[in-house]
Amino acid sequence: MTDELYLAVEDFRNNPDFTPREKLAAAFAEQYAIDxxxxxxxxxxxxxxxxxDTEILELTITCxxxxxxxRAFQVLDIARDFDVLWSREPPTD
Known part of the structure; x- marks a missing residue:
């Protein structure tokens, strides 16, 4: 994966450089994290x-x-080295 593709993950649905499997895995991971x-x-x-079935299990466990x-990092108040909005939820600042 190139740096450019990694940085484009925020718009994975509209980026033709992501494969159908990558897009679906990202959509699943996003849904898993949000709701x-x-x-x-x-x-x-x-x-x-x-x-x-094995890949679905691995994806689910990884998510x-x-x-x-x-969540553990948040509870422990572990500082982040970079600011990333991890979901579509609005920032709490």
Whole structure:
């Protein structure tokens, strides 16, 4: 992955440089982080079209780990080296 593509992840839906699998994985991860209870049958169907069951499990566990780690850092008030808006939620400043 190039630095340019990494920096373009914020607009993954509209960027033709991302593959369909990358776009779907990013959409799943975003939904998992913002409102995991809203992941519906449509999302699971899309995932099953492009990913194996093992890949879906790995993606789900990775999302859970990353969300959990981010929350632990927040609870522990661990400073960040950079300012990133991790979701579409408005900043709390």
């Amino acid at each position: 995991h209870t809203a992941i519906d049958d449509s999302m699971w169907s899309q995932l099953k079209e492009l990913f194996s 859970g780990f990353c969300v959990g780690l981010g």
